[in-house]
Amino acid sequence: MNVLDLFGYSIDLLAVLLLALGLKGLSTVRSARSANGLAALAMGLAVLGLLLQLQPDPIAWLWIAIGTAIGGLLGLVTARRVPMTAMPETVALFNGCGGMASLLVAMAVALYDSDGADLVELISIVISVFVGAITFTGSIAAMGKLQGWLGTPGWTQSSVRHGVNITLAIAALVGGFTMPGDPTGAPLWILLGASSLLGIGVTLPIGGADMPVVISLLNSYSGVAAAAAGFVVGSQLLIVAGAMVGAAGLILTQVMCTGMNRSLVSVLFGGALGGSAPVGGGGDEAGYTRIVSCSAEECAMALENAERVVFVPGYGLAVAQAQHALRELSKLLEANGSEVSYAIHPVAGRMPGHMNVLLAEADVPYEQLLEMDTINPDFPRTDVVIVLGANDVVNPDAKNDAQSPLYGMPVLEVDQARQVFVVKRSLGAGYAGIKNALFELPQTAMVFGDAKAVLQQLCTELRSQGVGKAA
């Protein structure tokens, strides 16, 4: 061991330390941004340390430069261009590519460098290919579903899919177990093909609203794939970092599930509830008996006289990309002397925390975003609540009806407010696929329409009443 090696190892250790601190810092609002920078720095250090240890020859440098230029440039452009509303898809895409990288390394070693590889290395290759392929195809399928490129095919909602997926899993297992006997032969390709299809087969049946949980889980998988790749190439740093991200991703997945009152098992194997599935379709409308619907004008009149207004933004708001229109409306109301705040349910939006990002993008002051526990006691003294594309998170059945599947899930207690307007495209169910008792309460009125269009109408109405000019 010479001085250079020692230097390299020190850099490795420092990189792990900074990565861990970065990951930890990301969980506090104040330190999050610098922690992200810290993690990026740690990554740079790790690469630097590795290059010092390996001392690649000129040809290797050339290929490193090519890969760096292409991947780095694409990442740069994608990160700059992508709209904030498409964040879940983007994370899925990045994540899939991480899985793909681990997969490619393992495949390359298996095909061209497996002479004299020991059993541990071969097993690592199998794990890396298996997890890497599932991560890649699963993430791409998740992205496709979130973008609306992929639907939820009928067969995936029947028990057929379990048969298909079990067959694929068995095929992958057989490939995996026989691969060490014949590292470059058919078993490797069976493993690759079956795992790739399995990733799609598992992700495709899951409803759009559960997708964030899946992405988070796949995020964890890509850590596992990286750790396995660490075993393949013999890099302890890679093993630590991969294991760390894998474990952290698992915790985050669990947190998300808890917030949605869903168990991981039901997300993965329960199939699509609502979301893009037909459960939320027209057939459910018959279930409602006492629905009052009203026009945007009536809603605007109520708003004009309200002293305290709370918006409850949800999934529908994100889909309609209505956050800027919402901000415009709340500015008008503030000019009119109303007190405006936003009630953020822990799982509002398409991912936990996504709504905060979207509203922050629309210049909503941070302190107007109130979390559930803060705002719930305030609802009784709220004049008007406007629910925008949220459903299950405001369902009073979660508190009152022990028979409801939502029972026990923490909800925003908007039923305590004096007047509630629910802006919704139709009476379709939320992703829990059940009726919302809120819609039938006497103080509730439905404003049917696209969230963005309704908000713009409200702004127009208020302006025509002279609101916003007087102030």
Add this chain to the structure above:
Amino acid sequence: MTTLSQALWVLLLGSLLGLELIGKVPPTLHTPLMSGANAISGITVLASITLIANAQDNPALLILGSVSLGFALFNVIGGFLVTDRMLAMFSRKKSGGAR
């Protein structure tokens, strides 16, 4: 140099560290955290670089290594930048709200 038992210890301790690091996270930060963790999982760049450096001019290894490096760096660079974009909004909003 890296014996199996060493590597397994590292795996175990790394996992435990990961489980501990993320205990309480405000819901606001779930999306950025997921995105940041995702960028970190691109650490597999190290595997790609190792593959290229040890390729000993085998063209197949060089090309596959380079492609995988591209994928991994796409994940890393894109992931960190996107996370920063999200988090930048929070900090800007905080000072903006104080006005």
